[in-house]
Amino acid sequence: MSKDIQIIDNVIEKEQLKDIQALMLSLHFPWFLSHTVTNADEKSKLYYFAHMFYSGHSKNSEFFNLLQPVIDILKINALVRIKGNLYPNINKKIQNDFHVDYPYDHKAAIFYVNSNNGPTVFKTGEKIESIENRLVIFDSKKLHASTYCTNKKVRVNINFNYF
Numbered sequence: 001m002s003k004d005i006q007i008i009d010n011v012i013e014k015e016q017l018k019d020i021q022a023l024m025l026s027l028h029f030p031w032f033l034s035h036t037v038t039n040a041d042e043k044s045k046l047y048y049f050a051h052m053f054y055s056g057h058s059k060n061s062e063f064f065n066l067l068q069p070v071i072d073i074l075k076i077n078a079l080v081r082i083k084g085n086l087y088p089n090i091n092k093k094i095q096n097d098f099h100v101d102y103p104y105d106h107k108a109a110i111f112y113v114n115s116n117n118g119p120t121v122f123k124t125g126e127k128i129e130s131i132e133n134r135l136v137i138f139d140s141k142k143l144h145a146s147t148y149c150t151n152k153k154v155r156v157n158i159n160f161n162y163f
Helices: 014-024 064-074
Strands: 005-008 032-034 048-055 079-088 107-112 116-122 127-130 134-139 154-162
Touching: 014 064, 048 064, 064 107, 064 134, 064 154, 116 154, 127 134
Parallel strands: none
Antiparallel strands: 005 134, 032 048, 048 079, 079 154, 107 134, 107 154, 116 127
16 A cells, blocks of 8 residues: 555444444435536536535534544544435446545545445556545545445445545
């Protein structure tokens, strides 16, 4: 693994993880359809669901406080965005286009809510397996891509962009 990617397994307490899973994998969590996965794939038929916890300099979700244990680990000075991602099982293991979340310097992190066979892939060749309670921290300029899983109903993670 390159030195500019940090992986922390079992990053939060089991009870904290169970609270996040119980909410985000339930019938009562508000997911919103996104017709494209990245700006580069506007013509694609791929889709996913998102939940914006934080954007536009404000909390956008009543569930924001549930993420406090992860926020504490990241030692965030200022938030840019926190977004939950749900990729449905489409019975094909597909990798989305490489992208950066924002075109300026900042930090990025992905927290994996559930374990599945859909990794995060970096253009440099690294693959980070989706293992529940794993946190990967990386330079936001590093091109990365999400994938769909085939061994679970959904692939769920939370993306943090911050300073």
